Amino acid sequence: MSAKCAGISCANVGVVFKREFLNYFNTPIGFVFLAIFSFMINVLFFVFTQFWEAGIANLDRFFATFSLGYVIFIPAVTMRLWAEEKRSGTIELLFTMPIRHEEAILGKYFSALAFLAVALASTLFVPLTVAVIADPDWFLIFGGYIGAFFMGSAYISMGLMFSWLTKDQIVAFLFTVLAIFVLYLLGLEPVLEAMGSLKPIAAFFSVSWHYESLSRGLFDSRDIIYFISFSALFLYLNYRSITNRR
Amino acid sequence: MIEAKNLTKTFGDITAVDDISFSIQKGEIVGLLGPNGAGKTTTMRMLTGFYDPAMGDAIIGGSSVINSRQHVQKMIGYLPETAALYSDMLVSDFLRFIGKARGLDDNKLQAGIEKAVASTSLEKYFYRPISILSKGYKQRVGLASTLLHDPSVLILDEPTSGLDPNQINEMQNLIRQLSKEKTIILSTHILAEVEATCQRAIIISDGKKVLDSSLDDIEKLKEGSHHIQVVLKGKVSEAQKIYANIFNGNNESVETVSSDSSETRLQITSSMKASEKVFSTAVENKWIITELFTEKLSLENIFQSLTGGK
Numbered sequence: 001m002s003a004k005c006a007g008i009s010c011a012n013v014g015v016v017f018k019r020e021f022l023n024y025f026n027t028p029i030g031f032v033f034l035a036i037f038s039f040m041i042n043v044l045f046f047v048f049t050q051f052w053e054a055g056i057a058n059l060d061r062f063f064a065t066f067s068l069g070y071v072i073f074i075p076a077v078t079m080r081l082w083a084e085e086k087r088s089g090t091i092e093l094l095f096t097m098p099i100r101h102e103e104a105i106l107g108k109y110f111s112a113l114a115f116l117a118v119a120l121a122s123t124l125f126v127p128l129t130v131a132v133i134a135d136p137d138w139f140l141i142f143g144g145y146i147g148a149f150f151m152g153s154a155y156i157s158m159g160l161m162f163s164w165l166t167k168d169q170i171v172a173f174l175f176t177v178l179a180i181f182v183l184y185l186l187g188l189e190p191v192l193e194a195m196g197s198l199k200p201i202a203a204f205f206s207v208s209w210h211y212e213s214l215s216r217g218l219f220d221s222r223d224i225i226y227f228i229s230f231s232a233l234f235l236y237l238n239y240r241s242i243t244n245r246r
Numbered sequence: 247m248i249e250a251k252n253l254t255k256t257f258g259d260i261t262a263v264d265d266i267s268f269s270i271q272k273g274e275i276v277g278l279l280g281p282n283g284a285g286k287t288t289t290m291r292m293l294t295g296f297y298d299p300a301m302g303d304a305i306i307g308g309s310s311v312i313n314s315r316q317h318v319q320k321m322i323g324y325l326p327e328t329a330a331l332y333s334d335m336l337v338s339d340f341l342r343f344i345g346k347a348r349g350l351d352d353n354k355l356q357a358g359i360e361k362a363v364a365s366t367s368l369e370k371y372f373y374r375p376i377s378i379l380s381k382g383y384k385q386r387v388g389l390a391s392t393l394l395h396d397p398s399v400l401i402l403d404e405p406t407s408g409l410d411p412n413q414i415n416e417m418q419n420l421i422r423q424l425s426k427e428k429t430i431i432l433s434t435h436i437l438a439e440v441e442a443t444c445q446r447a448i449i450i451s452d453g454k455k456v457l458d459s460s461l462d463d464i465e466k467l468k469e470g471s472h473h474i475q476v477v478l479k480g481k482v483s484e485a486q487k488i489y490a491n492i493f494n495g496n497n498e499s500v501e502t503v504s505s506d507s508s509e510t511r512l513q514i515t516s517s518m519k520a521s522e523k524v525f526s527t528a529v530e531n532k533w534i535i536t537e538l539f540t541e542k543l544s545l546e547n548i549f550q551s552l553t554g555g556k
Contacts, residue, residue, distance in 0.1 A: 015346045019332070026334040089330030093391075096294040096324045097347045098316040246298045 008106065012099045016107025017114070020081065024115050033115075037073045038122045041065050045126055059136055062126055063144040063215035067184055067208040070155055075176035077115055078159025079169045081108045086167045101242045105235055109160055116152045120145055147214030150227035154207055155180050157234035164238055183207045247272040247399060247429045248293065252302035255288050262288040264453040265302070270446075272398075275425040277440035277447045278433040285453040286433040287327055290403050293431070294324045306399060320348065323397035327404050329388030333377040337368060337387055340376055344391040358394040366390040366420065382413035389420065400424060402432040406439060418442050474514040475503070476524050477537035482510045485533065489514060492523060509536065 024030030044065035045051060051061075085091040094104055127141050159176040166172050185191050187208030195202045203209045207230065210223040248270040255263040263285040270276050278286050291297045293304050295315040304311045304318075311318045332340055341362065345355040363369055366386040371379060376387060385405065392400060405421065406414045421443050424430065434440060440447045440461070447464055449457040457464075478485055483505070490500040493516050503511040514524060521540055528535050 011349070012347070015343065019335075019343050022339075023332075023334055088333070089326060089328065090332055091330075092291070092296055092326040093330055093332075093344075094347075096296050096319055096322070096326070097344070098319040098349065099347055100316065246296075 008100065008102050012103040013107045013110065016094075016099065016104050017110045020108050020111030021114050023080075024077075024111070030115070033073070033076050034119055034122055037069060037119045038125070040069050040072070041123045042126065044068060059127060059130060059141060059144070060216065062130075063148060064212075066148045066151065066215075067187070067211060070152060071177060071180050071184055073119065074116075074152060074155040074159050074180060075173045077112050077119075078156055078163050078176060079173040080163065081112065081160050082164040083166055083169045083172045086164075087169075101239060105160070105238050105242070109157060109231075109235060112156045112160065113149075113153055116149065116156065120148055120152075143219055144215045147211050147223075150214070150224060151207055151211040154227045154230040154234075155183075157231040157238075161234045161238045161241075164241060180207075187212060247274075247307060248431065249305040250289070250293065250302070251304065253289060253292050253299050253304060254301040255285075255292060255297055256300045261453055263292070263299075263450075266450065266453075266455045267302075268448050268455065268458055270429060270431060272429055273425075274446060275421070275430040275432070275444050277444035278431060278450065279435070279437065279440055279447050280433075280450040281435055284435075284450045286435075286450060287403055288453075289450070290324075290401050290431070290433060294322055294401055295319050320395070321397055321399055323392030323395070323400045325385075325388050325392050325400075325402045325405055328408065329385045331376050331384060331387055331391075333375070336373055336375055337379075338372050340387065341391055341394060345394045348395045350395055355394070358396065361396075362390040362393040365393065365423065381408050382410070382416075385409060385413070385417065386420075389417075393424075398428060400428050400430045400432075402430065404433055404435075406434065406436075414439075472516050472518070472520060473541035474516065474521055474524055475537065475539055475541060476512050476514065476528070476535060478510045478512070478528065479534040479536050480509070481505060481507050482533055485510055485512060485531075488527065488531065489524070492527060493520065 024033075041062075045062050048065075082091075085094060095101070127136060130136050155176075158179060159172070162175045162179070163169075163172040165175075183206055186202050186206035187210075192199045192203055192206075192209075204226075207227075210226045213220060214223050248268075250266060250268050253263055253266045254261070266285070266289060268276075278289065280286050288297065292299045293306065293311065295311050295318060298312065306318045307321045309317050309321075332343070335343065338359075341359050342355065345358055350358060363372060366389055368383070368386055368390055371383055371387075376384065379387065385408075389402075389405065392402075402421070406417050409417060418439070421430065421432065425443070432443070444461060446460050447457070448455060486500055486502050489512060493500055493514055495516075497515065499515045501513045503513050505511070514520060519540075521538060525535065525538060
C-alpha cells in the first residue's frame with residue numbers, strides 16, 4: 001500500500017511527522033520559538049557584527065551566528081518530543097499502535113527538521129536586506145543555508161535522544177544546551193589551539209568546525225557525511241534505548 | 247481469543263507480574279481485579295505489546311505478541327490508564343490521527359469515526375480541543391479512539407477511574423453495549439465494577455493470580471460470610487445474648503460494638519443471609535431497629551479468604 005524501506009512504512013512515518021509538526025503550531029509556542037530565533041539571528045548579525053558600521057556587505061558572519069543561535073534554539077525545538085509523551089503518558093498510546101519504534105523516531109526527527117527549515121526560512125530577511133544594498137554571492141548563501149540545515153539536523157538528533165532520557169522537558173532542554181554548547185566551543189579557534197596536539201581530533205568531533213568550512217562555501221562532501229553520520233548515530237542510540245525499555 | 251501463557255515481568259529485582267496464565271474466550275468480558283500495584287497494568291501492557299514479557303507470551307487471535315507484535319496491535323483497542331490523550335489536539339484531529347496511525351484508509355476512517363463518536367455520544371464535542379474536556383469526556387474520547395478500527399479485542403485499563411458516579415454508570419453501560427460484539431478485558435480495583443459489567447473475574451495480588459472464576463462463584467464466596475450491623479434504640483443489654491443463641495454455628499459470632507443509653511450497636515457475622523432473622527427477632531422482642539445493614543464484603547476480605555488471611 002505504501003512505500004517501504006527496510007521494513008519502515010513511509011505512511012507511518014508520515015502520520016507521526018504530521019502530528020508532531022502540527023503540534024508546533026497548535027499552541028503559540030511554535031510561533032514564539034520562531035520569533036525568538038529570527039530576532040536572535042538578526043540581533044547577533046546586525047548588532048554584534050556591527051554590520052552597518054563596517055560598511056561591507058559581508059555575510060560570513062551571518063552564517064557564524066547560527067552556531068550560537070542553535071545553542072538555545074535546537075534544545076527548545078527538541079525538548080518536548082519524547083519528554084512530553086512520557087510525562088503525559090501518551091507514550092503508551094503511541095507504542096501500542098501498530099507503528100514501529102523506528103517509524104516513530106523518524107517521524108519526530110523529520111518534524112523537527114521541517115520546523116528548522118521554517119525557522120531558517122524566517123531568517124531570509126537578512127540576505128535579502130544585504131541584496132538590496134549590494135550584490136551578494138547567492139551560491140555562498142545557498143551553501144550557508146545547506147550547512148546550517150545539516151548542522152541543525154545533527155543537533156536535533158542529539159536533542160531528540162536527550163528528550164527520550166527524561167520525563168522533564170526542562171531537563172532535556174538543559175542537557176541539550178550543555179551538549180551543543182560544548183560542541184560549539186570545540187570548534188572555536190582559541191579553544192582548539194589550547195588543545196595542543198589534540199586539536200585535529202577535537203576539531204573532527206566539533207559540529208561547528210565542520211559547519212565553518214561549509215558556510216565559507218567550501219562544499220566538502222566529508223562535512224556532509226560527518227553531519228549525516230552524527231544524526232544516524234544519535235537516531236540509532238535513541239532506537240536502542242527505546243527497545244531496551246521494553 | 248486471548249491466551250496468556252506464564253506472563254512474567256521484572257523491573258530490576260522487583261517481580262511485577264509473576265507467572266500469570268489465563269485464557270479468555272471470544273465474546274467474554276473479563277475483569278482483571280486487584281489492589282493498586284498488584285500488576286494489572288503491567289499485565290495489560292504485556293498483552294498490548296508495550297512491554298516485552300521477561301518470560302512467557304500472550305497469544306491473541308492466534309498470533310504471538312512477541313513474534314508478531316504489530317499484527318496483534320492491529321487487533322486490539324487499548325485504553326491506557328487515565329486515558330492519556332494528546333491534549334493539544336481537537337477531538338476530531340486526534341481521532342483522525344489515531345485512525346491513520348492504525349493504517350485505516352479514508353473511507354474506513356470516516357466510517358470508524360462516525361460509529362465511534364455515535365457510540366460514545368461525542369457529537370457535541372467533536373470540534374473541541376481535548377484540553378478543555380472534563381475527565382469523563384476525555385475518557386470517552388479515549389474509548390472512542392480504541393473503537394475506530396473495529397477491533398475484536400478491547401483492553402481497558404481502569405476505564406472508570408476518576409469518574410463521578412453518573413459517569414461511571416454511563417461508562418459501564420457503554421462497556422456492556424460493546425461487549426455484545428467484542429472480547430473485553432478490563433482492570434479495576436473495585437469489586438462492584440466487575441459485578442456490574444463482567445462475567446468473569448481474574449484476581450491478582452502481588453503479581454500472582456489468586457483466583458480465576460465466574461462471577462457466580464465469587465458470589466458464593468461472598469456468601470461464605472456476612473457481616474450485619476444492627477443498631478437498636480436505647481440500651482438493650484439482653485440483645486447480645488439473644489442473638490448469640492440464634493447465631494451459634496461455626497464461623498458465627500455476635501459482638502457488641504457500642505452500647506449506651508441512646509443506642510446499642512451489634513455486629514453479627516453469619517454464614518447465611520441473616521438480616522431477616524435479625525429483624526424478626528427484634529420485632530419479637532419489641533426492640534426498635536434504627537439501622538440494619540449488611541456490610542458488603544470488600545475486595546480485601548475476599549483476598550484474605552483467598553490467600554488464607556495473610
